[in-house]
Structures are given as structure tokens and as C-alpha cells.
Amino acid sequence: MEELIDRQSPLRVRQFGSFYVGGRMVRLEGLPPRQRISTPGGPVHPIDPNGEIVVGQMYVQYVRLAEPRSSVPLLMWHGGGMTGVNWETTPDGRPGWQMFFLRAGFDTYVSDAVERGRASWAPFPHVYPEAPYFRTANEVWEDVFRFGPVGSWDADSAKRCTHPGLRFPIAHIETFLCQSVPRWDCNNVATQQAYDALLQRFDDGVVILTHSQGGNFGMTAALRAPKRVRAVISLEPSGAPDPAKHDARLLKDVPHLFVWGDYLEKHPFWVASLPASQRWRDALQDAGCALTWIDLPALDIRGNSHALMSDDNSDEVASLVLDWLCQRIPFHPQRP
């Protein structure tokens, strides 16, 4: 599909903008008065922190092309402890998957889910019942993103070691860590509701592309609105619907793609997380769903971390996804 993508000509953009989905007003009460200084050297203002705030909203930023080649937009849903920034420029400064799919002819809708980034977050314990946690570099490196074996992170960069053949641009690990945001375990219901509400805005259908924690939200959203979803692409989903609780037959007409990188078996987090996706894959297959399960190392594409869209072969992986997708949705020939 590489030949389908014009990497040189300017993108012709109809509109760039954003909106919010969901959100409800809650009232904070019982908080002590505060003083605030809004700017260096500015006056002190008394404020009453009690009152209404909006919580539970999700942020969505869109780029609408003048002449999209795909008849349906691409919704790009990030993983846990992350925001839509994951889809933008890679940590080493290359165009990310958002640019890739814009150049391929898709309108893109990149979201920051509830509690993250431009979606904001709500006070704890007043609204969220608990404090967030901040993912450490250690957890990023050894546990979730699989940059190196367990025990290989060190605060001293000279003492770190990576998996042999790793494709993640490790010299730019600090830029990648900049993309992290705090996360909570208590907002799954609100997040799913926001994604479900987002789909209701698209009467003519969408493609859902997710990463990691976004995977379960994406597959569940498709279950709840199968007629609105033309395809579901899950990059290393950390979870999936439980076939004992959900009827995969609802999705028999919705093609699904799973993509997996390297080193999974070396990381307990992934060994424990993978079976949920395998069970849902099997249920989808039994239901007659058009399903593709790409294990990149089996295609001799080795060295991919969990950050598939940031790895130095990110465009190669994106091309596999585009190739799969173009065969399954209406796609116009190249515009003049």
C-alpha cells in the first residue's frame, strides 16, 4: 500500500478542530476557602472552591480532508496512561500514524479519553474515589512497553539494556515518557460511555483503531453499535470482551484486525493479558467474523515493542494495517 500514499504533496485540509463528548455537572461541597494568585506578582484573590464543575468529558480533535479517499473516518483511541499524542509525531520526530492515515486519505478523529490530557480530570476523593498512579520509567521499560528484559531499567542511561533488535528509538525515551499522563482504575465505565457516545455522532460509520487499553473499549463499543463500525483494528489490546458475557455474533459483519509485536512471552504483564484477546478472537472466529491476527515476528518483522506506532518501522506496520483496511472498506482511487 506504500504506493497509495503521497508523502510529498501538501495535505488538503477542509477543517481542523475539536469537540467534547459527554460530561456532566457535579457540585463540590465542604472544601475550605482558598487564596489564589493567578500570575507572578499578581494580586491575591479569595476563592470559594465549592460549586459546580464538569466531569467525565472526553476530548476529540479532528482533521477533515477536502477529498477523503475513505468514505468513513478513522477514530484513533490511545492506551492507558496516555493521550492522543501517541498518534502524532514519533518520539524521534518522524511523522506518526495520524499523518500516515491522513496521507492515505482518512479523516482522523484523535481522542483524549476521560481523565487524560485535554479531557481533564476530576478531584479525588471528592469525585474519583482514589488517587491516580504515575507510571514509572521502570514500568514503561520492563513491564508494559517491553523495551528491555525485566530488571534492565536503570536511572543511569549508560546502565540500561534493551531487548536485542529492539525497534523502539530508545535514544528518545525521555520524549516518550513526556507523553505519559496519570491514570486511574476507576473510570472504565465513564470512558466506555464516552466512546459509545462518540460513535453515535457517526451515522455513516467509522473505523476504530485502538492501542493497548483502548482495545477493550474499542471492541466493546463495536459490540454496542455494530452497524456503525466498518472495522476494528486493535494494536496489542490489553484486554477484550469476555465471550461468556458478550455475544460475538453481533460482530459477524465487522472485520477485526489484531496486531502483535515481539518479546511478549518475556513479560508477565503480557503473558497474563494476552488470553483475554485470544478468547475473544476465538469467539469472533466461531461467529464467522472476518478476523486477521497478525503476529509480526511470524511475518519476520522482529523487534517491535508495545509502542508499535513509535517504533522505527512504524510506517511499515501502518502499511500492513492500511493494506488490510483498504480491502475491507470503500476506498476511492487516488484523487488527481
Add this chain to the structure above:
Amino acid sequence: MEELIDRQSPLRVRQFGSFYVGGRMVRLEGLPPRQRISTPGGPVHPIDPNGEIVVGQMYVQYVRLAEPRSSVPLLMWHGGGMTGVNWETTPDGRPGWQMFFLRAGFDTYVSDAVERGRASWAPFPHVYPEAPYFRTANEVWEDVFRFGPVGSWDADSAKRCTHPGLRFPIAHIETFLCQSVPRWDCNNVATQQAYDALLQRFDDGVVILTHSQGGNFGMTAALRAPKRVRAVISLEPSGAPDPAKHDARLLKDVPHLFVWGDYLEKHPFWVASLPASQRWRDALQDAGCALTWIDLPALDIRGNSHALMSDDNSDEVASLVLDWLCQRIPFHPQRP
């Protein structure tokens, strides 16, 4: 300047992307172990919340045009408790100031400052010394954004009242509230450092456009790098450098524009905040700086709130800014 803007043709975009400025690694210690569940129905993973995280970074998202008409980009810096979303689509769904200035021919760099939005935030009291505060709808309505007189907010929308003639699209107040993020008073130094570092990326100069709390950061950044700044535009700055501490003569070659809306005198926050800008204005004028102070009601443009870029005449105000700016920076004639 309206005639300069092509509102119909597609934008020709060279690159859409983002980067981070600043950020440093700190180590969290002494925190108890936690369990996490990363996805609904997923396995429980033990995690150690102690370790390195990155704090103090700023997020910057750019849209680079194929043929910019301005030789220098426009940096758009939001106000307190807000993110770069302020510059995107207005709460009532019209194209915001970012689209306006893209259509006018500026590359745009929209930031989320330290502690906000996609810049993430750091744990308190471990890194930040204190908890944030969440701006209530009451404070937005009556105090900072001047939608209605003091005492006019009510949780029941039927009981709220606005200033007569208000231009803010008040039916969309909840969408506007969705844009709010928590704020701290303790991050001014880190935020200023990040803005200063951002300017160091632009050897050929920039225009700085700020709103509210961003104003003091913008004027201070210009003081620290006057040769990199072609113009400073401050929409209702909540503060400004103190002439007793800073030498305005450093800015004598940098044109400054201030823009003010309506109802200022009715709001104690603004009555207390305005003198800092007036003192800096006077110092800039004494230094021979080309300075323009626009009081919109004095031009018979009435009803503007503090959210000038969201009000229903946002394009009219943007046109005034563009008109002023085009006379002060190199600006190419309309491309064919």
C-alpha cells in the same frame, strides 16, 4: 483584513505534528505498593509506584502550511486553568482562532503549558507542593470570564442571568466548562522556563499570541529573547512584568498589542488585575515601543467577555488583531 482570508479553499498543510519542550526526570520514593487492573475484566498486576517519572514538560502541537504567508509562525499560549483547546473550535462549533490564523497564512504552534492537558502533571505533595484547585462554574461565570454580574450564576440554567449584550454563546457554557483543567499556583517558574525554551527553537522569530495568564508569560518571554519576537499580542493579560524589576527598553523594537473586552469594571478580579498591564504599557510606551491598546467598547464593539476567542464575534476581534499584525511583520501577498 477579512478580504485577505480565503474561507472556502482547502488549507494546504505541509505537516501536522507535536513535540515536547523541557521536562526532567525525578524519582518518586516511599510510596506503598499498589495493585492495578489495566482493563475491565483484566488480571490484577502488582506495581511499584516508586521510580523515575518525567515532570515539567510542555506540549506543543503545530500545523505547518505548505505556503505560509507569514514569514514567522504564530505561537498561541492559553490562559490559566485552560489548554490549547481554547484556540480550536468555539464552544458553539464555529472555527476558532487557530483556523482563522491558519487561513490567514500563519503556521500555528498551540501549546499546553506545564501541568495542563497533554503536558501532563506531577504528583502532589511528592513533586508539586500542593493540591490543585478546580475552577467552579461560579468562578468562570462571575469572576474570571465575566459572563454575568457577581451573584448571577445558578446551577439551574433557567435562573442564571448574563450581562446585557453579552457576546459569549451562553447556550454552550457546558462545552466551555469542558475545556477547564485543574490549576496550581506553584508552577510559574517551570512554565516560564518551558516557554523560554520554546522560543529558543525559532531562530527566525515568532509572533506570540497569549490569553489571560499566558500574557505575563508571553511578555516575560519576549523580554528574555527580544530578538526572537516580532510581535506580542496579549488578549486580556491577567498580569505583566513589573517595570520596577524589568527594563522595558529591551522591547523597544518589539510591537505590543493589548486587547480588552467589556464589563471589566464590574468585576473585582479584573479591577485588581488590570493595573499591572497598565504599568507595563506605560513603561513600554516610555521606552519607545510601538504599542497599541485596544479597548473594544471604545471602538463600539460591546459585549465581549474574557473569552474573546469564543465570543460570537470572535472572527471580528481576530480580524482586528490580524490587521494590526500584518502591518508589523513581513507578510506575503496572497498565493495563487
